[in-house]
Amino acid sequence: AVGSKVLTTDTMNPSVKKVEYAVRGPIVQRAVEIENELKKGAKKPFSEVIKANIGDAHAMGQQPVTFFRQVLALCSYPELLNSPLFPEDVKSRAGRILQSCGGGSIGAYSASQGIECVRQDVAQYIKQRDGGIPCNPDNIYLSTGASDAIVTILKLLVCGEGRTCTGAMIPIPQYPLYSAALAELGAVQINYYLDEENCWSLNIGELRRALVDARKHCNPRVLCIINPGNPTGQVQSRKCIEDVIRFAAEENLFLMADEVYQDNVYADGCHFHSFKKVLFEMGPQYSNTVELASFHSTSKCYMGECGFRGGYMEVVNMDSDVKAQLTKLVSVRLCPPVPGQALMDLVVNPPKPGEPSHATFMKERTATLRSLAERAKLTEQILNTVPGIHCNPVQGAMYSFPQITIPERAVQEAKEKGQAPDMFYCMKLLDETGICVVPGSGFGQKEGTYHFRMTILPPTDKLKILLQKVKEFHMGFTEQFS
Amino acid sequence: AVGSKVLTTDTMNPSVKKVEYAVRGPIVQRAVEIENELKKGAKKPFSEVIKANIGDAHAMGQQPVTFFRQVLALCSYPELLNSPLFPEDVKSRAGRILQSCGGGSIGAYSASQGIECVRQDVAQYIKQRDGGIPCNPDNIYLSTGASDAIVTILKLLVCGEGRTCTGAMIPIPQYPLYSAALAELGAVQINYYLDEENCWSLNIGELRRALVDARKHCNPRVLCIINPGNPTGQVQSRKCIEDVIRFAAEENLFLMADEVYQDNVYADGCHFHSFKKVLFEMGPQYSNTVELASFHSTSKCYMGECGFRGGYMEVVNMDSDVKAQLTKLVSVRLCPPVPGQALMDLVVNPPKPGEPSHATFMKERTATLRSLAERAKLTEQILNTVPGIHCNPVQGAMYSFPQITIPERAVQEAKEKGQAPDMFYCMKLLDETGICVVPGSGFGQKEGTYHFRMTILPPTDKLKILLQKVKEFHMGFTEQFS
Ligand SMILES: Cc1ncc(COP(=O)(O)O)c(C=O)c1O
Ligand SMILES: Cc1ncc(COP(=O)(O)O)c(C=O)c1O
Numbered sequence: 001a002v003g004s005k006v007l008t009t010d011t012m013n014p015s016v017k018k019v020e021y022a023v024r025g026p027i028v029q030r031a032v033e034i035e036n037e038l039k040k041g042a043k044k045p046f047s048e049v050i051k052a053n054i055g056d057a058h059a060m061g062q063q064p065v066t067f068f069r070q071v072l073a074l075c076s077y078p079e080l081l082n083s084p085l086f087p088e089d090v091k092s093r094a095g096r097i098l099q100s101c102g103g104g105s106i107g108a109y110s111a112s113q114g115i116e117c118v119r120q121d122v123a124q125y126i127k128q129r130d131g132g133i134p135c136n137p138d139n140i141y142l143s144t145g146a147s148d149a150i151v152t153i154l155k156l157l158v159c160g161e162g163r164t165c166t167g168a169m170i171p172i173p174q175y176p177l178y179s180a181a182l183a184e185l186g187a188v189q190i191n192y193y194l195d196e197e198n199c200w201s202l203n204i205g206e207l208r209r210a211l212v213d214a215r216k217h218c219n220p221r222v223l224c225i226i227n228p229g230n231p232t233g234q235v236q237s238r239k240c241i242e243d244v245i246r247f248a249a250e251e252n253l254f255l256m257a258d259e260v261y262q263d264n265v266y267a268d269g270c271h272f273h274s275f276k277k278v279l280f281e282m283g284p285q286y287s288n289t290v291e292l293a294s295f296h297s298t299s300k301c302y303m304g305e306c307g308f309r310g311g312y313m314e315v316v317n318m319d320s321d322v323k324a325q326l327t328k329l330v331s332v333r334l335c336p337p338v339p340g341q342a343l344m345d346l347v348v349n350p351p352k353p354g355e356p357s358h359a360t361f362m363k364e365r366t367a368t369l370r371s372l373a374e375r376a377k378l379t380e381q382i383l384n385t386v387p388g389i390h391c392n393p394v395q396g397a398m399y400s401f402p403q404i405t406i407p408e409r410a411v412q413e414a415k416e417k418g419q420a421p422d423m424f425y426c427m428k429l430l431d432e433t434g435i436c437v438v439p440g441s442g443f444g445q446k447e448g449t450y451h452f453r454m455t456i457l458p459p460t461d462k463l464k465i466l467l468q469k470v471k472e473f474h475m476g477f478t479e480q481f482s
Numbered sequence: 483a484v485g486s487k488v489l490t491t492d493t494m495n496p497s498v499k500k501v502e503y504a505v506r507g508p509i510v511q512r513a514v515e516i517e518n519e520l521k522k523g524a525k526k527p528f529s530e531v532i533k534a535n536i537g538d539a540h541a542m543g544q545q546p547v548t549f550f551r552q553v554l555a556l557c558s559y560p561e562l563l564n565s566p567l568f569p570e571d572v573k574s575r576a577g578r579i580l581q582s583c584g585g586g587s588i589g590a591y592s593a594s595q596g597i598e599c600v601r602q603d604v605a606q607y608i609k610q611r612d613g614g615i616p617c618n619p620d621n622i623y624l625s626t627g628a629s630d631a632i633v634t635i636l637k638l639l640v641c642g643e644g645r646t647c648t649g650a651m652i653p654i655p656q657y658p659l660y661s662a663a664l665a666e667l668g669a670v671q672i673n674y675y676l677d678e679e680n681c682w683s684l685n686i687g688e689l690r691r692a693l694v695d696a697r698k699h700c701n702p703r704v705l706c707i708i709n710p711g712n713p714t715g716q717v718q719s720r721k722c723i724e725d726v727i728r729f730a731a732e733e734n735l736f737l738m739a740d741e742v743y744q745d746n747v748y749a750d751g752c753h754f755h756s757f758k759k760v761l762f763e764m765g766p767q768y769s770n771t772v773e774l775a776s777f778h779s780t781s782k783c784y785m786g787e788c789g790f791r792g793g794y795m796e797v798v799n800m801d802s803d804v805k806a807q808l809t810k811l812v813s814v815r816l817c818p819p820v821p822g823q824a825l826m827d828l829v830v831n832p833p834k835p836g837e838p839s840h841a842t843f844m845k846e847r848t849a850t851l852r853s854l855a856e857r858a859k860l861t862e863q864i865l866n867t868v869p870g871i872h873c874n875p876v877q878g879a880m881y882s883f884p885q886i887t888i889p890e891r892a893v894q895e896a897k898e899k900g901q902a903p904d905m906f907y908c909m910k911l912l913d914e915t916g917i918c919v920v921p922g923s924g925f926g927q928k929e930g931t932y933h934f935r936m937t938i939l940p941p942t943d944k945l946k947i948l949l950q951k952v953k954e955f956h957m958g959f960t961e962q963f964s
Contacts, residue, residue, distance in 0.1 A: 102541030
């Protein structure tokens with residue numbers, strides 16, 4: 001029938017319709033609109049939109065690591081290998097990467113699993129990070145950001161219908177890639193709630209409750225952990241990780257450990273413990289059996305190189321036939337972006353003491369991590385001076401996720417507009433101050449509680465102003481609706 | 483139960499198990515094994531493996547375009563903007579790209595649909611390519627290679643079960659991304675056979691036959707075209723494209739036009755006609771109704787920049803609510819790799835006459851395309867001197883797909899080994915000569931016919947030797963099994 005579309009929202013993939021992704025949802029679209037209005041000269045109570053909605057360090061002014069970018073420039077334009085502008089270690093690293101590329105060019109497709117020497121370097125990094133526990137490069141898969149690898153593993157795990165349908169346990173609040181991927185794949189999302197009263201820690205009792213409930217209607221097969229946490233900023237204790245591993249072993253769950261913030265740990269007494277390391281330290285009963293995929297990325301930590309979409313995963317105890325299937329599956333998309341692979345290589349194998357770029361590298365890395373720690377503290381402190389806002393310590397990652405009290409009248413008004421109350425709040429914050437944060441409802445939260453997620457990434461000066469504005473807004477909002 | 487894996491081939495996603503991808507399948511794994519054996523000093527009747535299995539120009543020694551790589555180097559390391567080493571147009575282009583990145587860094591995530599100024603440049607390119615037919619940047623989505631965009635559109639289109647399940651018509655032989663994606667998404671693959679007797683042309687009668695058959699068991703909704711063709715190398719006539727569009731309009735099919743080889747047209751009298759252009763020239767009855775997605779990539783043409791994974795699609799006449807769903811869907815993966823986006827920008831907006839880099843750019847582009855044309859001709863000619871091999875003209879793209887006569891005794895021996903006869907042939911070719919090509923069975927072919935796909939990408943000298951070796955192998959093989 002001419003005139004009627006083949007593809008409409010009634011005839012499209014229903015799983016795609018169910019997908020939601022708040023980090024880039026309606027609030028961000030509104031922010032872009034406002035930016036365009038400002039560009040066209042519109043008068044607003046503010047002169048710029050501050051996007052504290054997404055963990056995008058460079059967009060907030062963080063400078064790239066010199067060594068990384070020098071090597072990438074040489075990889076792009078190998079003529080520069082002859083230029084006196086660059087230190088020797090930059091040249092030798094670029095040369096090494098180029099040698100491992102087809103035809104000596106980062107313009108060639110790589111092996112689908114990733115460039116072999118990069119996988120070796122990743123394995124070496126993991127071994128060193130984990131105090132010598134061995135890591136096999138064959139278990140490393142490079143990816144297009146961590147996002148890609150996470151979706152790929154979930155995809156492998158999905159099967160069955162109705163009561164036999166794969167269920168995946170995810171933390172609430174969560175990073176919404178998980179809920180989005182599960183919706184798209186038609187798997188069952190099983191929520192376990194992090195304990196806000198205990199600094200967003202993971203409670204095994206709650207895990208068990210969620211699992212027992214879920215077994216009534218689906219087949220729970222996978223447990224996802226985000227550590228350090230997004231959006232919640234908590235860093236898990238070693239003890240907690242052990243308990244989680246024991247739980248996974250007892251309950252026959254595949255573990256997915258999202259460790260993209262592994263260098264972003266700020267709070268005193270907090271340390272990053274990788275699931276891989278803890279698993280191996282628990283002895284062969286666990287280290288020979290528990291299936292684990294852990295994820296890392298170039299996008300976070302001190303480098304914040306989001307645009308390159310570099311990432312990797314390590315799979316542990318994966319059935320070898322399944323691994324063959326995984327390798328086949330990733331080959332359909334040919335390979336992850338090679339510049340991102342090159343960058344991942346540099347991240348896992350940065351300049352060593354004695355090499356010409358080492359001092360600058362360390363200075364840059366330390367300054368960024370120190371400043372992030374400062375901003376984490378600052379955010380917590382200032383938010384907690386606001387009556388009606390409560391913010392847990394930002395132990396790690398790049399976000400605060402404060403609880404906000406929303407007056408009953410505002411909740412009513414939001415409901416009349418068909419909006420979640422915290423969406424109503426965040427939209428008003430954006431319209432009145434130009435500050436873009438994401439409502440807690442986009443990540444999930446306990447019924448009846450409200451939050452927003454704000455990155456700690458704006459530069460310290462700007463962050464202070466921003467937090468002051470949030471404070472004033474919140475007080476005004478509370479007054480207006482009381 | 484401790485000891486039993488959570489994830490096995492019995493409990494994994496059954497759709498993933500069905501996926502096949504011959505371009506990187508068993509033959510390539512064998513090639514890698516042989517390479518490793520050679521490295522370890524194994525004695526073979528050849529000294530290197532020649533990978534003619536994949537359209538990966540740089541891996542075969544093609545040099546990158548200087549202008550592109552200079553700009554990319556500056557984007558990676560903006561300090562070079564001050565260096566006297568680079569021409570002014572390189573600097574201004576890098577500056578323009580950086581300005582459109584968050585924080586002036588290609589390390590920032592971009593908008594999910596792609597960087598705005600790149601989308602504008604793409605729209606401008608399409609308009610110019612298509613003789614002034616307008617193109618709206620809002621209809622452009624940048625992607626992680628064309629692969630990503632193709633899978634995304636298929637994903638939108640999939641719905642229903644059994645007789646209502648979405649069917650997608652694909653050419654046979656096809657580029658196996660299509661069959662792989664359809665298997666993964668659980669859609670029905672509908673084969674229409676290209677006409678080998680007529681230079682692999684597309685026959686509307688055959689399209690209709692396939693459609694009528696398919697309607698008995700599924701809901702055909704999408705028609706995929708690859709032009710210029712992979713693996714078949716044909717270039718569609720304007721008349722053929724018109725017929726296809728009329729067919730799609732009559733039969734209410736969504737059109738997907740894979741045009742990644744749009745600059746790879748070699749044969750006299752052949753020209754590239756974009757589906758978009760033909761659609762608009764057919765008048766409003768078509769241009770206002772037929773839904774079309776067309777795809778392009780940085781991986782092919784004269785640039786061959788596969789590793790960057792740059793690509794875009796243009797969607798035409800897509801329902802606006804569906805477009806909103808598409809935008810939401812791509813936002814879950816955050817954004818395509820930014821270096822690939824930058825490269826796509828350069829591809830659609832290369833140096834103009836009068837700019838300092840123009841002459842070199844034109845020289846490089848012309849030399850590559852001329853040499854590819856020469857190699858296309860050479861491949862056809864030499865293969866056709868072999869009794870038992872018949873090769874259609876390589877009108878475009880990067881591959882020949884000759885038909886090979888396999889003696890009955892070889893077919894029997896293959897069957898005993900559980901191998902497709904052309905897989906048996908290609909494995910033997912690899913083992914005896916080091917030449918890696920892909921069996922026709924990986925792309926689909928008419929029952930009882932056998933083919934292989936070989937790229938035309940090895941440098942001319944090497945290609946001649948390679949073709950000579952194929953000739954000798956084929957004659958020996960024929961003798962051995964006759
Ligand atoms: C917890 C978590 N996992 C994964 C990702 C994906 O990051 P990328 O795909 O850029 O590596 C993010 C990004 O914000 C994240 O916060
Ligand atoms: C016909 C066709 N379409 C799409 C692609 C995907 O290319 P890429 O994802 O590198 O852009 C290829 C690659 O060979 C191809 O031949």
